[in-house]
Each structure stands twice: as C-alpha cells, then as structure tokens.
Amino acid sequence: MRCNLNACVVALCVFTIGLHVYLHTHQREALRPAPEVRDHHRPKPPRPPRSPSRIRVSKWGGRIRIGRSRQNREKDRAIGKASMWDRRYAHSPRPPHNATVDDWLPQFGGVCTPTGEDEDDDSLPEDQNARSLFKSTQNRIKAFELVKHAQRRRPAFSEEFMLPDGCVPLHKRTWREAFEADRKKPQEKLGDLDDVAGDDADDDQNNECSAAACLPNLFLIGASKSGTTTLYEALAAHPRIAPMYPEPHTHGETHVWSPPQGTNIMRHDGENTLRALRRALPLQRKSLAKKALQGRWRLENSRDGPYFILEYTPHYLVLGGLRDKICSSLQLGNVNCMNARYIAMLRDPAKRAFSQYVMKTHMRVALYNDKRTFWKAVTDGMKHTADYSKCWDDALGLSVNESAAHEVAWTRSEKIGDLASGRCAPINFHGNLFQAYVLKSAYYYQLLPWFAHFPSRVYVDVLERFDDAAIQRMVAWLELPYVGENGYKDQEAVVALAGAKRNVARDGGVSALSDEHAAALDDFFRPMNRKLDLLLGRRTGYPV
Numbered sequence: 054m055r056c057n058l059n060a061c062v063v064a065l066c067v068f069t070i071g072l073h074v075y076l077h078t079h080q081r082e083a084l085r086p087a088p089e090v091r092d093h094h095r096p097k098p099p100r101p102p103r104s105p106s107r108i109r110v111s112k113w114g115g116r117i118r119i120g121r122s123r124q125n126r127e128k129d130r131a132i133g134k135a136s137m138w139d140r141r142y143a144h145s146p147r148p149p150h151n152a153t154v155d156d157w158l159p160q161f162g163g164v165c166t167p168t169g170e171d172e173d174d175d176s177l178p179e180d181q182n183a184r185s186l187f188k189s190t191q192n193r194i195k196a197f198e199l200v201k202h203a204q205r206r207r208p209a210f211s212e213e214f215m216l217p218d219g220c221v222p223l224h225k226r227t228w229r230e231a232f233e234a235d236r237k238k239p240q241e242k243l244g245d246l247d248d249v250a251g252d253d254a255d256d257d258q259n260n261e262c263s264a265a266a267c268l269p270n271l272f273l274i275g276a277s278k279s280g281t282t283t284l285y286e287a288l289a290a291h292p293r294i295a296p297m298y299p300e301p302h303t304h305g306e307t308h309v310w311s312p313p314q315g316t317n318i319m320r321h322d323g324e325n326t327l328r329a330l331r332r333a334l335p336l337q338r339k340s341l342a343k344k345a346l347q348g349r350w351r352l353e354n355s356r357d358g359p360y361f362i363l364e365y366t367p368h369y370l371v372l373g374g375l376r377d378k379i380c381s382s383l384q385l386g387n388v389n390c391m392n393a394r395y396i397a398m399l400r401d402p403a404k405r406a407f408s409q410y411v412m413k414t415h416m417r418v419a420l421y422n423d424k425r426t427f428w429k430a431v432t433d434g435m436k437h438t439a440d441y442s443k444c445w446d447d448a449l450g451l452s453v454n455e456s457a458a459h460e461v462a463w464t465r466s467e468k469i470g471d472l473a474s475g476r477c478a479p480i481n482f483h484g485n486l487f488q489a490y491v492l493k494s495a496y497y498y499q500l501l502p503w504f505a506h507f508p509s510r511v512y513v514d515v516l517e518r519f520d521d522a523a524i525q526r527m528v529a530w531l532e533l534p535y536v537g538e539n540g541y542k543d544q545e546a547v548v549a550l551a552g553a554k555r556n557v558a559r560d561g562g563v564s565a566l567s568d569e570h571a572a573a574l575d576d577f578f579r580p581m582n583r584k585l586d587l588l589l590g591r592r593t594g595y596p597v
C-alpha cells in the first residue's frame with residue numbers, strides 16, 4: 054500500500070512536469086507572431102529615413118545631403134555598367150582550362166589561315182553572327198561614351214580618328230559617323246553588315262587596303278603610375294594614332310592581352326585574346342574584324358606615312374612573357390610583330406612604388422585594396438623582389454658579372470623569353486601583382502624580354518623628363534609629323550597635356566613618401582638601376 058502511494062506520487066510529479074513542458078512550448082508557439090504573408094499588390098512600406106548624419110543644414114536653412122560627389126556617382130555608374138558587360142562576357146563559352154591558341158584556331162574557320170582570297174563570311178561561327186555583333190557594337194559605343202562622359206575633361210580624341218587613306222569610302226568619315234549610318238539602315242544592319250562600308254572600301258581598292266590596319270601596332274606597355282595616362286592621351290590626340298576601345302571601367306586601358314588575375318600567363322588562352330581583340334578593334338564590324346584577323350597588314354605603305362592603332366595597358370611591362378603572346382596573336386593576322394612598336398615610360402622606382410601604394414589603398418575593389426602600412430608592404434615586397442631578381446641574375450650569370458647586363462638582352466634572347474614566361478615570371482614571386490609595388494619598380498628585368506628580340510622597336514622615356522619636347526621626340530620616333538596637316542592640330546593642347554598631372558589628389562595630397570622610406574628603397578633598387586642604365590645605354594638619373 055505504502056509502495057503504491059510512492060508510485061502514485063512519482064507518477065503525479067511526472068504528469069505535472071510533462072503538463073508544464075507541454076503548456077510552456079505551446080504558449081511560446083501561440084505567442085510567436087504569425088508569419089507575414091507577402092502581398093505583392095500591397096505598396097512597399099516607406100524606406101526608413103536616411104541617417105541624420107548624412108543631412109546637413111546649410112547656412113541659408115536648406116538641407117544639403119552629404120554624399121558622394123556627382124563625378125564619383127557617374128564613375129560608379131560606369132563601373133556598374135562595366136561589370137554588367139563583363140558578366141555577359143564571362144558567360145560566353147570558355148575554352149578548356151589548358152587550351153592554347155591552336156585549339157581555338159578552328160573556331161575561326163578560314164579566318165586564321167589566309168589563302169590570299171576573300172573567304173565567304175558564312176565561314177564565321179554561328180555565335181558571332183551579325184546581329185549579336187551589331188548589338189555588342191552598340192553596347193560598346195554606349196559603354197565607351199559613358200566612360201567618356203565620366204571623363205569629360207579629357208580630350209575627345211576618338212572622334213578625330215579617320216581610317217587610313219587607302220580606305221577611300223571610309224576615310225571621309227569618322228568611325229562614329231559610320232556607325233550612325235548603320236543605325237539608319239535597319240534592313241542592312243542585321244542582314245548584311247559587310248556592304249555598309251568596309252567591303253565597299255576593299256572592293257574599290259582592289260583589296261589594297263584592309264581592316265588589318267585596325268590591328269594594334271603601337272603598344273604603351275607601362276609602367277603603371279609613371280604618367281602613362283597623360284602620355285596615352287597625348288599620343289591618342291595625334292590624328293594618326295587611333296586608340297583601341299578601352300575597358301569601360303579604366304582610363305583608356307585596353308587589356309586585350311591581360312591575363313586573368315592570379316594566373317600564370319602561359320595558361321592564358323587564345324580564345325579570350327581573340328575575343329578581346331575583336332572587342333577592342335576600333336572598328337567592330339564583322340567583315341572588318343574578320344579581315345583584321347586575316348591580316349593584310351598595311352603599316353607603312355599608306356599614302357602619307359604610317360598609322361598606328363594604340364593598345365594601352367600599363368600592366369603589360371611587368372608581364373614580359375606577354376610579348377610572345379602578343380606576337381602569336383598578331384601572327385594570326387599574318388602580322389610580323391617586328392612591325393609593331395612598344396613604348397614604356399618609367400619613373401623613379403621609389404616614387405612609383407609609393408604612388409601605386411597610395412592608389413591601391415584608395416580603391417574599393419577588394420582585390421586591389423591594401424590594408425597594410427606602406428612599410429609592411431615594402432618589406433614584404435623587397436623579399437619577393439629580391440627572389441625575383443636573383444632568379445634572373447642567376448639564370449643569366451649577372452650575379453657574377455653585372456656589366457653583362459647590356460649584352461645579355463641580345464646574346465640570351467631565347468633564354469630570356471623562356472624565363473619571362475616560366476621560371477622567373479613575376480607571378481611566381483608575388484601572387485597579387487596589383488599590390489607588387491616594389492617588384493613593379495624593378496624595371497631592368499621587366500624590360501629585358503621586350504628588348505630581347507627587337508630593341509629598336511622599344512622606346513623608353515622617363516616621367517622626370519616628360520614634357521612637350523619628350524612627346525615631340527616620341528612622335529618623331531614613330532615617324533609621324535608633330536604638327537601641321539597630318540600632325541597635332543592644336544599644339545598648345547598637347548603642351549598643356551604634357552604638363553598636366555593626374556591622380557595627385559587621389560588621397561587629397563595627404564600622403565608623402567618619407568625620406569627614410571625613400572632612402573631604404575633607393576638602396577634596394579641601386580643594383581637594378583645600374584643594370585637599367587647599362588641596358589638603355591644612357592643614364593636615367595635614378596639612384597645607382
């Protein structure tokens with residue numbers, strides 16, 4: 054009986070506890086707010102007001118919104134457009150990971166194997182039909198104009214450009230007018246783009262002139278942060294130099310051969326290069342682009358001297374292995390890259406490194422943005438650059454004989470080509486070249502591959518001596534008239550451009566390179582600067 058009572062008490066307790074638990078959970082459920090049923094017809098609730106800190110009251114009582122400047126907002130919009138465009142580009146079919154240019158040659162059918170006769174346009178792949186090309190052209194013009202709008206203060210050089218004289222029907226109008234004409238011919242634009250202008254030109258000239266003249270033959274390869282934007286504008290303002298279409302989010306930079314970030318350039322595939330080349334050709338037309346790739350190259354035989362199509366990417370200098378890449382791409386168009394010219398502008402190595410650091414710390418893109426202090430970045434960079442220079446010095450015997458720095462460029466050219474794209478490629482020493490401030494100032498090793506095969510085709514100048522006389526020398530080297538009928542029309546504008554500095558206010562002019570850091574960097578670069586002077590055969594004025 055007693056035992057039964059105990060059992061009853063235990064059972065009662067268990068029951069009470071169970072009841073509590075049950076009621077507690079159900080009560081919580083009951084108290085939980087009912088899930089909101091989304092009613093798409095109901096108007097959206099009003100946005101919460103902006104934080105009051107973004108609103109300032111002016112001295113006249115008006116409310117002023119503190120935000121990004123109009124210029125910055127326009128720039129943002131351009132970046133937005135660019136990424137939209139890049140996304141579309143990124144979704145296009147990609148080659149297998151280790152594809153080479155040769156793997157992609159069949160894609161272009163007869164285009165890459167010129168027979169000397171005009172191929173039928175039907176040989177073009179389906180996915181590059183006239184409709185998509187026309188649309189992409191239109192988009193490209195829009196994107197280009199958007200950038201130009203964002204950079205309104207820059208000279209409107211592209212409108213000035215006319216095709217070589219050999220292209221009779223076209224040389225009378227600018228490419229912009231040619232596209233305007235296309236727009237007004239809806240029945241032709243989708244059906245047969247070829248007859249609108251380009252083919253007429255070829256027919257009239259019995260194929261003497263071709264769109265091969267639109268392939269780039271002048272490369273402004275760097276160095277980054279050495280006044281290349283100013284130089285680019287000065288060159289592009291010349292009526293006989295036509296810039297290629299820039300990447301929309303850059304200041305004119307073309308990036309046709311830029312490898313994807315963080316990859317070894319030897320794995321950079323041919324398909325992307327060709328695609329990018331088609332994108333950036335000054336004339337984005339099916340037949341013209343095709344003929345450019347077919348490659349009837351007319352560099353120096355137009356009526357009054359050479360014309361140049363300018364490819365501007367300051368990142369190329371550090372990627373010496375790209376020289377072969379560019380050559381093989383141009384060869385697709387039967388172009389001997391000996392006919393192309395390369396310009397590099399250098400700057401005091403320490404100042405260049407610092408300028409790049411300031412720029413990168415002020416960029417919002419995660420890949421570029423650098424949170425390290427300058428000195429931390431420099432000490433890291435010195436380690437990478439020491440390994441990079443040792444790789445070159447050991448391979449070329451410069452560790453024991455520095456004075457051979459000049460002749461190795463000619464005596465070891467094959468080896469230099471291999472090193473630049475293999476063992477001594479900068480990517481092996483610095484994973485993110487956008488933050489390789491020190492390595493990118495090691496000019497000697499970067500210039501070697503460009504000098505190795507065609508020294509007379511490489512022109513090197515320094516920012517410290519950059520003025521209108523420097524532009525004059527450069528234009529003379531290109532065998533172009535400086536002023537006059539075929540030269541600059543507005544000499545004063547060019548002179549002003551040469552004196553204009555840009556990016557100085559990137560950080561409001563707050564940062565400055567300290568004497569201590571400058572001295573340490575100068576000491577580090579001394580041996581490389583000595584070799585650079587030997588390679589160029591003249592003093593750059595950088596500490597040796």
Ligand SMILES: Nc1ncnc2c1ncn2[C@@H]1O[C@H](COP(=O)(O)OS(=O)(=O)O)[C@@H](OP(=O)(O)O)[C@H]1O
Pocket residue numbers: 276277278279280281282283367408409516519550551552553554555556557558559
């Ligand atoms: N004419 C002239 N004289 C002296 N200095 C000049 C000139 N033009 C450009 N600059 C300076 O060059 C730096 C910008 O270089 P880039 O245009 O090559 O930069 S970029 O790589 O295209 O981002 C940038 O340097 P920092 O101001 O130190 O950043 C410019 O001020």
